[in-house]
Amino acid sequence: MERVALGIGGMGVTLAGGDTLHRAMALPGMRVFAVRRHLDGIEVVLDAETAVPECRWLQCEKLESTSGEFRLGIDNEGVYYCTFGGGVALRYDMRQPDRVVCSSVEDETLLLYVLWIAYALAGLHRGRVPVHSSTVVCDGRAVLCLGESGTGKSTHTRLWIENIAGSYLLNDDSPILAVEHGEVAVYGSPWSGKSPCFRQERRPVAALLRLEQRKENTICPLRVLEAFAALQPSCPPLLAHDERLTDMMVDFISNVIERTAVFRMGCLPDAAAARLSHDTIFAGQ
DSSP, X not given: OEEXXXXXXXXXXXXXXXXXXXXXXXXXXXXXXXXXXXXXXXXXXXXXXXXXXXXXXXXXXXXXXXXOEEEEEEOTTSOEEEEOSTTOEEEEOTTSTTEEEEOOOOOHHHHHHHHHHHHHHHHHXXXXXXOOOXXXXXXXXXXXXXXXXXXXXXXXXXXXHHHSTTOEEEESXXXXXXXETTEEEEEOOSOOXXXXXXXXXXXXXXXXXXXXXXXXXEEEEOOHHHHHHHHGGGSOTTOOSOHHHHHHHHHHHHHHHHHSEEEEEEEOSSHHHHHHHHHXXXXXX
């Protein structure tokens, strides 16, 4: 079995397998995160036999990128299983929290999502979570733009880049959020959506910005419960009816919002919106 060492989100990710491993390393941006030696972290074993037993299904949702359906379940022994349609399945046993086992995956788009879920499951107990956002860096600090699909996250970060000197894109879909050394940090990742932005880079987080389309530009800070509700929908679909996963995800989100500002912004797709969010977030920083 071949192995490849990666560094994603400030920890090691070892991919092991055969044909699916080769397909994974051919995905856009994946080789940007290759490292010369294996680092402490998690292992994802691909091309493994992954028979799915009878489970209590916790989550079920359609996959936007494929015709399949994502399901998260748990068997009688407390082992988690994910299925993605087409016979693709993933196994995660918390008795081996740094190891995920997955079947073969031929479709490249689905493989990217499977690897994202594998990282989310095994990374959660290490305090690393991929968050659906478009992330811009300014003055060395990052701002994560959150929101539902079609809200204008990528548009808002593009407006920063066009109107705020020195701004640049860190990731346009799913950077890795972490709490470490007493601060919230964000890392680039191999999951960047339609924008090929793959940066092996870490930045402290200046703020989280939950976007909503409005007829005027407004911005306001959020209190604790509002901030939790702003971040949670952008996290992987693991906040299920399961005590262990729920507790870990709630702890992670709570640690993040305790250490960084969270804003809600109603905005237009214009330069004034970018200037308003920048000036509000970086005032006094």
